[in-house]
Amino acid sequence: MENNNQSNYSLDPIFERYVQPYSKEAKQQLLTSILENKDGRVVHVWKHMHLNDKEKYELCKQHGIKETIKIYCFNGRNSAAYYICTKELQRDDLCEEYRKYLIGELYHYKELIEKRDVFKRSMMKGRLSDELGLKLGISGGTVKKYNNYAAAMDIIFDTDNEFAKHILLGKVKVSHENVVELSRLRREEIRIIAKVVENDKVEKLTLQDIRNEIKWNYLRIQNSLPKAKREVEKRVPKAGTIRQMPAYDPDSEVNSLCMTIGSWVSSIERVNKTADFTKITTKARIRLSKELVSLNHMIEKIQCSLEERTG
Template sequence: MLKLSSLKIDPEFSAQILPPSFQELQQLEMNMIRDGKLTDPIIVWHKTILDGHNRYNLLKKHSFIEYEIKEMELSSRQEALIWICNHQLGRRNLTPERRKYLIGKRYEAEKQISQNRGNQYTSTKKDGTDQNDPCQNKSGSHITRQRIAKETGTSEGYVQRAEKYMNGVEAADEAAPGTREEILNGKIKAADREICAIAKAPKEQRPEIVAELRKPKSERDKQLASSTKSPSVRVESFDDDGSRFLIGISKKVQGHKRALTESDQKALKKSVEAPADHSIHIAAIEGAYDAFIENWELTFREYPDLLTGPENWKQIEKYSDNLQRYLEFIRSKHLKMLESQRQGG
């Protein structure tokens, strides 16, 4: 039998566990002292705790309490993570944020297992020992998403977006330890697209992004509003028909008022026209798209009568048509800007 002193806590494993409230932990300790034993075993894999972290810590405090340790037979670290995620997903008191995070974590682990199997297949095929392809990566991921969606009562798209959300949460926690729990318990109020975008932002910018998200929404909005009002320099713009024209350069740059010399204007124009890294903006657009699909899928799944009621459907069609018109407007604007650039070049 394994001894308590031989058990280990893995930070990644324990990060998937829903932490108890003070009252819950106090009640657990009182029950253990009253009964003199654990009612549930501590579950481990290779001496690493999968379930029972809180019981383990209390046992170290009260050595007289009887306990049981149950060992799981799992083939890899990824399988251990999948077991933890599934076990946690069975809890009833999960926030929507934590549930999404766990589904994303499970999907990531299952993909890694499939990828490892694919690498093994590639290796054996080179050796000439295996001629049958078990599954292609893309179709394998598709099947995995379908299975997880069915088991969790979600959709394939939701599972895919959950992984992006999980990556954003982990990137935030890496940038500012403790952020993971603030997001998952709902303390940090942020749209999914904002969380997803963190993982795609440069590492040096992530602490600043997290600090902004930690602010109350009202303060965040005020900060954003004030930043848009600060003086900016625009050299190039487009009129309604897509033709390019130059506009005046602001004389207020970085808080200093002075007349710009001709060399200043040339340098500033060159700087403004330089290609920008829009990875954060693309990530925000992608996040908005994901959130849009997710919200519609969840709404229609919870309220299927929206798709059958004539009045409801009329409203849905209205917004769908408006969306279609907006997309056509963006495409038209894109073509006009390309044509304008060709003419200007």
């Protein structure tokens, strides 16, 4: 680590995800630290990129305070990302959803780093999550759960950055399971949900809301022919409202599932056509295999239910 007087540091969009946006109160506290303590003016960078001190850097510039630039010499992006997640987890103002997300990313990057070490790789299974859990005061199983949550949030980030931040900041309440459900949708479907949440200022998003929006969007598409369009607009509410479905419809859950399965099939077909399975990591291969086995098991269960109850 060394001093550097150069300026004009860039901001990596992936690194930016890991830094919880500062509230007005948190910004004021940071400014107080900068004014009262020289150590509070140290800005860490890597390869001319900000790590987690961009807000501090900008406050120094705004108030004409000379910052101290120190460069970290990480081995690669994984180590830099691990550092950011570690430092952000030390913040007093960290939101609970952001904490879960950062723990999941911390595990992800630690796993990638240790996989490069041949000696550690063979001992890594099961140990890494337990070690991080012990350090963070949670169970190893919870660490793995947060890792799945973080992977789902990354998909949402890739689709709609602001929507993802709203979830992590708690501006819209979405359960762990529903975040995973959201991540399984097609990108255009995630954008539809995000638009509705923004327009309606929705504070809590449930699985039923997600399914209803997909259903209504499907109906709009199916009824988009010029002749039918006027009739459909009379019956179907405009986009931007979380719809309340009829009180009882015996087919509603099944129809909703059928439309959701359509998105699954589309995603599976896309991956099967575009992914290079010879180059994916062992972690991704194992995860996909487990998910497919679980999906196949559930398909068999619902087919049995269908046969038993309708046969």
